[in-house]
Each structure stands twice: as structure tokens, then as C-alpha cells.
Amino acid sequence: MDAVNRSDDALRQRADYYTRIGNHHMTPLWEVLGALVPPQPRPPVLPHLWRYAELRDQVMEAGRLITAEEAERRVLILENPALRGQSSITQSLYAGLQLIMPGEVAPAHRHSQSALRLVLDGEGAYTAVDGERTTMRRGDFIITPAWTWHDHGNLGDQPVVWLDGLDIPIVRFLDAGFAERSEQQSQTPLRPEGDALARYGANMLPLDYEPRPSDPTRVFVYPFDRTQASLRAIAKGTPDAHHGFKLRYVNPATGASPMPTIGACAQHLPAGFETRGVRSTDGTVQVCLEGGGEARLSGPSGEHTWRFGPNDVFVVPSWHTLQLRADRDSVLFSFSDRPVQLALGLWREERL
Numbered sequence: 155m156d157a158v159n160r161s162d163d164a165l166r167q168r169a170d171y172y173t174r175i176g177n178h179h180m181t182p183l184w185e186v187l188g189a190l191v192p193p194q195p196r197p198p199v200l201p202h203l204w205r206y207a208e209l210r211d212q213v214m215e216a217g218r219l220i221t222a223e224e225a226e227r228r229v230l231i232l233e234n235p236a237l238r239g240q241s242s243i244t245q246s247l248y249a250g251l252q253l254i255m256p257g258e259v260a261p262a263h264r265h266s267q268s269a270l271r272l273v274l275d276g277e278g279a280y281t282a283v284d285g286e287r288t289t290m291r292r293g294d295f296i297i298t299p300a301w302t303w304h305d306h307g308n309l310g311d312q313p314v315v316w317l318d319g320l321d322i323p324i325v326r327f328l329d330a331g332f333a334e335r336s337e338q339q340s341q342t343p344l345r346p347e348g349d350a351l352a353r354y355g356a357n358m359l360p361l362d363y364e365p366r367p368s369d370p371t372r373v374f375v376y377p378f379d380r381t382q383a384s385l386r387a388i389a390k391g392t393p394d395a396h397h398g399f400k401l402r403y404v405n406p407a408t409g410a411s412p413m414p415t416i417g418a419c420a421q422h423l424p425a426g427f428e429t430r431g432v433r434s435t436d437g438t439v440q441v442c443l444e445g446g447g448e449a450r451l452s453g454p455s456g457e458h459t460w461r462f463g464p465n466d467v468f469v470v471p472s473w474h475t476l477q478l479r480a481d482r483d484s485v486l487f488s489f490s491d492r493p494v495q496l497a498l499g500l501w502r503e504e505r506l
């Protein structure tokens with residue numbers, strides 16, 4: 155253990171031993187045990203904020219350099235500064251800004267990875283999930299569960315930008331990824347727009363529909379106007395000291411997370427409200443949809459304070475304490491791997 159108490163000879167013997175066992179692809183646990191089983195999470199992930207106003211021009215520039223069809227998906231990946239080259243915003247999640255120009259189509263495909271979209275900028279685009287289209291409006295939370303066909307198109311006259319969140323690092327870790335391109339560029343609509351929300355998302359369910367607990371929701375769009383209406387209604391009550399007014403998105407048929415690997419929440423903080431500090435084991439991506447304020451993070455990587463405003467994206471690594479202060483009435487969207495951690499009995503939260 156303690157090098158100073160060891161003779162040079164003993165240390166040399168050990169080093170020699172490590173080399174010899176290394177030739178057999180073995181390594182001593184006692185040299186790495188502390189790092190393997192830390193007393194509390196020590197994520198390599200760094201806190202970081204992406205300011206949309208500073209990124210928008212560069213996102214638009216991609217629209218002049220490559221077509222959506224050529225790119226398949228025209229996305230700028232938001233890479234955690236500590237995970238460059240890994241296409242990851244946290245150890246378990248991927249995030250990116252996707253741009254679709256007027257008249258463009260992003261061709262239909264499906265894959266084992268689950269995806270969410272949060273619409274940020276512009277209007278006139280749609281996304282289609284397993285044969286149903288939905289018009290994308292700012293703040294809408296849209297999902298494409300694993301292995302569902304999906305394509306996007308822009309029928310309007312403005313560029314449209316949304317945030318993509320996927321479980322790519324989870325599926326990569328498990329080596330469980332499959333993908334397939336459709337023969338159709340755009341899916342032929344099989345049902346009218348709004349069908350899934352009417353059948354599965356209006357406090358009713360089809361007569362013969364009995365979902366299994368792990369099934370993803372058939373509701374694939376959570377319109378922002380409904381979210382806002384709920385947040386406004388509950389804001390007439392008393393805010394939680396740590397979370398303000400915060401709701402999690404669910405599969406309305408089961409109460410489970412909309413998708414098994416990614417959970418998402420919407421949060422309202424009234425003007426002037428300051429949350430008490432909270433830390434949890436799920437590294438989280440936060441997006442400001444309305445208002446703005448200040449985020450204070452503290453954790454193993456030190457202290458970070460940012461001002462944030464509409465469409466800014468920031469990442470709160472695992473076990474970093476987050477405190478938010480709203481300068482104006484604010485709405486934040488967030489997503490994380492919480493359902494995975496809950497299913498595995500790993501999730502912890504501490505309210506300070």
C-alpha cells in the first residue's frame with residue numbers, strides 16, 4: 155500500500171510481477187480498487203453550457219454546406235468537453251442540434267436507440283413516427299421509441315432547429331444496436347395527425363389496449379401548450395423548495411417514463427424564485443424554454459455559475475449540486491437516464 159515503507163527491492167519485484175501477469179492480460183485489482191468503487195460518484199463528465207445565441211449562426215451554416223438528404227440527419231453533436239470524440243453529452247446520453255431547411259426531408263429509418271426531440275427554433279416542420287405525422291411547434295417534446303420508423307420534413311419557409319436526445323452511449327455500451335433504412339424517403343401517413351394523442355393521451359385508452367409495463371408510450375408528442383397549461387395551473391399552488399413546479403413526462407397508460415432509457419421533465423420557476431440545492435446520480439441535460447436566470451453547480455469539478463436564457467442547453471453531471479434562480483417566469487425542460495437507474499436500483503437524490 156504505502157510506497158515509503160517498501161524496500162526498493164520489494165517494489166521492483168512487484169513491478170516485474172505486474173509486467174509478467176500483464177503478458178497474460180491480467181492486472182492487480184489492488185492498484186485500481188479505489189477508482190473502481192469510489193465512495194461517491196466521480197463522473198469524468200464536466201458541467202457545460204451551450205449558449206444558443208452563440209451557436210445559431212454555425213447551425214445555420216451547416217444548412218449551406220450539406221443537405222439533409224446527404225447527411226441523413228444534419229446535426230451538430232453537443233459533446234461534453236471531457237468526452238470529446240465520444241459523441242456523448244454525459245456518459246449515458248447523446249445530444250445534438252438538428253437543422254432542417256425548407257423543402258427538405260430527412261429520410262425514414264429506424265434503430266434500437268431511443269430518441270427525443272425538443273423543438274427550439276422555427277416552424278413548419280413535421281416528424282413522422284410509425285405512420286403518423288406531427289407538426290413540430292416550439293417546446294413540443296416528441297419521442298421516437300426504439301425501433302419505430304421515423305422521418306422528418308420541412309413544409310414551411312423557415313429553417314427549423316430542434317434538440318435531439320438519444321441513448322446512444324447506453325446502446326453502444328451494451329453492444330445492442332441495430333439500424334435499418336426504409337425504402338420510402340417519407341412514410342406514407344397511415345393515420346391522421348393527432349390520432350395517437352386522441353386515443354392514448356386524453357385520459358382514455360382504446361378498449362382492447364393492454365400495454366405491458368415496459369412498452370413505450372403510444373403518445374409520441376407532448377405538445378408544449380398542454381405542458382404550459384399544466385405548469386400554469388399548478389403554479390397557483392405552493393412551489394417545492396428544491397424543484398419549484400416540476401412535472402415528469404409519462405406514458406399515460408402506465409405511469410412509466412415515456413421510453414425505458416430516457417426520462418424527461420418540465421419545470422416552472424416563478425420570477426425571483428430560487429431553488430434549494432439538489433444532487434442526484436442521473437447526469438442531466440437542461441434546456442431553457444422560457445425566461446432565464448442563473449444556474450449554480452458545485453461538485454467534484456468545482457463551482458460553476460452561468461446565466462442562461464431561451465434555448466440554452468447545459469449539462470449537470472451526476473452528483474453535482476444544482477441551484478437555479480429565475481430572473482423571469484421560466485420554463486426548463488430536462489432529460490436524463492433516470493429510468494435506467496431506477497430500474498437497476500441505483501438512483502439516488504439528495505435534497506440539501
Ligand code: 1HN
Pocket residue numbers: 227229250252260265267269304318320322
Ligand atoms: C437519428 O435517427 C436522428 O432521427 C437524430 O432525427 C440524431 C443520432 C444518432 C443516430 C440516429 C433523427 C441521431 C439519429
